Amino acid sequence: MGLKHLREPSIQKFTSKKTFKISIIYLIAIGSVIFAGLFGLFVSSVSIPIQTIVSIITHKMFNIASLSDFTLTEQLIIWEIRLPRVIIGLLVGASLSLAGATLQGLLRNPLAEPYTIGISAGSSLGAVIVIYFKLSLFGLGIMTTLPFVSIIGALVALISVLLITRLSYTRLANETIILAGIILSSFINAIITLLISLSSKEEMSMILYWMMGNLGMKTWVHVWLMLPFFVVGSLILLLKTKELNALSLGENAASHIGVNVKKEKILLLLAATLLTGSAVSISGAIGFVGLVIPHLVRIVIGANHKNLLPLSMLIGGAFLAFADSIARTVIEPRELPIGVITALIGAPVFSWLLVRHRTGKRGLK
């Protein structure tokens, strides 16, 4: 050891090589978002050529290209049906996977995701209550009331988890947050099951359909409902990547380098809740995106949240939009619940990653 003041010339080359690798990964991620988007607009029972799709969208957005060449049906299918659905798919996937990446880093637990800490359950309960009691706030109708109540459900769940944790321990210990989340989830799920068993056949199928997770019947209203939560939640998280990095080293270590642990922790949990709540309220509970995508990205890019968070968003969005296209075309004209596709793809991929990661680790030691 001892004091060295050599500066090795190789480092400059190495750093730029690494930057190059990261740029390529970002390009791939952005490319897959574009691909998933176009794929979602293209595949369906009614086939519309790609040029037509692109022309219609550019016209609607920037008022260029003439619409007279296309039928009204084509315009309707692309602009009013497929595009909102693709956008919702991208937003929901990005939200869930960003929330998952945040919670895994923050709680320092590889199993942490919106489901394990009870946020999803709270959000589902909100939705089920709206359907069961046919709530319609401010004359908005059930389907528009649902997202609001659902987000409130997510926030109530987060507050309950924090309260249970706080009461059982002086500080917000990670393991206690997860335990409290699991306890709360099973309690809420019991209430949901109770409501389902008390409901009429028609309500029951509506609740079950919603709970299976679904991106069908989404309109621009849903996009505008979700967008503010998405923007606020993801902005907070993307600006807090340094704090997340610090917190991944442990809370004591984070406070020693000047992080206000309690404040940041609550802010990060709140942002993750906004994202999850708004996603679940629009699309129902869709599993595996929040858990698997961040792990996948972490294996490729490492744990630095500066890259992990944006890449999880991009890949998560692309994955969900793609999975949705599969879900609605594979047994046409019927649709599969999207949760089936994400879990059918997610579970094997995750198992494979887990095995590879563990054996890889052993190999290195």
Next chain:
Amino acid sequence: MIQIDNLSGGYRNQVVICDVNLHIAKGEFFTILGPNGSGKTTLLRSITGELAPIEGTIAINGKSIKQMSIKERARQIAVLSQDYAMANEFTVREIVSLGRYPFQDGLFAYSSADDEIIIEESMQLTDVFKYAEVPFSQLSGGEKQRVMLAKTFAQQPQILILDEPTNHLDIKHTYELLELLKEWQKRKQVTILAVMHDINLAALYSDRIALLFEGTVRAVGDNTILSNEDTIERVFGVKMKMISHPHIAKPQMMLIPKQNG
């Protein structure tokens, strides 16, 4: 530098340390020795501001730590402990970079060119520069501890707090770590405040020592306070024999086993 007056501290309804008065000068290597449960960790956590004092004050350069923000404290005090779990998927450079966190203000503040230079110097100083892009999980225990030390160097603190820094290290790594710290202390005039278990190491490397027992300071002074065998027996609960180091003027304490051979 660090001025601790009438400090009492502890948790909810349990006072752990009582009426502690310590004045630690700039550039000093100051060690707190004491048996388990004597209040060493409570004292350290009070100084880092993690634990609010029940009574009394702690001031750094005349400014009470209560009036400092968490970031402001982190610009002056760095802590090296043995707690580095789960940092595994980060690279060494990413971990060391975190030492610059307290100096990056504002929402969009990322590392400046100056930060990069400080980060690389810290890695070179602790000899982990060659592992800059290697994941933390692939390093040995001694290397991991040096990475954490590089992070504290990157903080450019005036005060470095060491919480049993050599606990998991073998004798070579212990020696290297303490030599490096000593060199750094001399060169940068950094104040080092350490909690240690090993009396003999403390005698070799500390400028001054405080003996903590049942939450109060029983003796403060240079390493000659360790030569008092009665005090040592009262504080640590075992009889030890003092001898002089054969090469340098420092006391070393020898245990006397009951069964001889």
